[in-house]
């Protein structure tokens with residue numbers, strides 16, 4: 645399908661690359677496409693970034709039938725533009741769509757929309773260390789109707805945001821609160837889908853933790869509050885002795901692209917990586933025995949984020965003296981090196997657009 649184009653004659657000024665923060669600035673263009681009942685996905689268009697207008701009864705406002713994705717574009721030293729494993733995000737978008745009863749979107753069309761949009765906004769891709777262009781595709785229900793059912797009409801939008809580090813700490817180790825009162829997801833629920841409600845449900849715990857000085861919460865499983873699952877905006881890895889553990893995907897954990905890439909990078913470097921259920925008790929015991937070596941989070945937004953402290957039942961679990969560990973540092977350098985084209989991409993993960 646051809647993508648329409650409406651030129652923006654009113655370009656914005658670009659933010660200072662040293663003060664980007666995360667998700668605060670948006671580019672000149674966006675992509676928009678509609679799903680119309682009986683017709684399917686129609687009118688894919690790249691157009692000037694602008695507010696959209698919806699009737700107050702639009703179903704997304706009431707029942708949250710929506711999904712989103714997050715991936716990044718990077719500008720190389722020789723001015724090429726790279727996307728990192730976009731097919732994985734596209735696959736996951738359609739998996740989330742299926743779980744939320746949203747019609748599937750053609751994979752090639754999504755990739756074409758992302759690539760063409762990034763290309764028209766190429767000048768917005770920052771190139772300083774630790775920066776990138778965050779790509780946010782999202783889909784939501786647009787039927788004008790009050791009553792719970794699957795919508796018959798949807799919108800698919802893609803917006804772009806030049807970003808720096810997700811956490812104000814940058815690459816410095818973050819402090820994490822292990823959440824015991826609230827849960828994020830339950831077996832049979834929507835934890836695995838990248839749907840807005842999962843993030844809405846996390847905000848109360850997240851803001852209470854923030855008030856206590858933590859960056860994020862680590863969620864425990866919804867049934868027994870015994871197994872670690874994921875952190876608000878990232879998956880989690882724990883190094884105990886020489887083994888690196890990460891929670892297995894049980895349906896309530898997000899199948900992170902950076903998580904998958906981290907497992908593959910670590911294994912290629914000879915580390916033993918195990919995906920399995922991990923109890924909070926074994927982490928505490930490992931710390932007690934001096935075997936807890938490193939903890940780090942992985943995510944598109946967060947990249948690799950070392951964890952310096954985790955707090956459980958009022959007790960501090962100090963990790964690697966609160967310093968960035970060797971494995972986290974090496975992973976960060978390797979991953980961002982591949983993403984920005986500075987390190988050879990022997991995995992074939994990046995695509996040149």
Ligand code: COI
Nearest residue numbers: 714715877943944945946
């Ligand atoms: C991402 O890492 O891309 C995410 O979607 C996490 C989000 C909370 C920023």
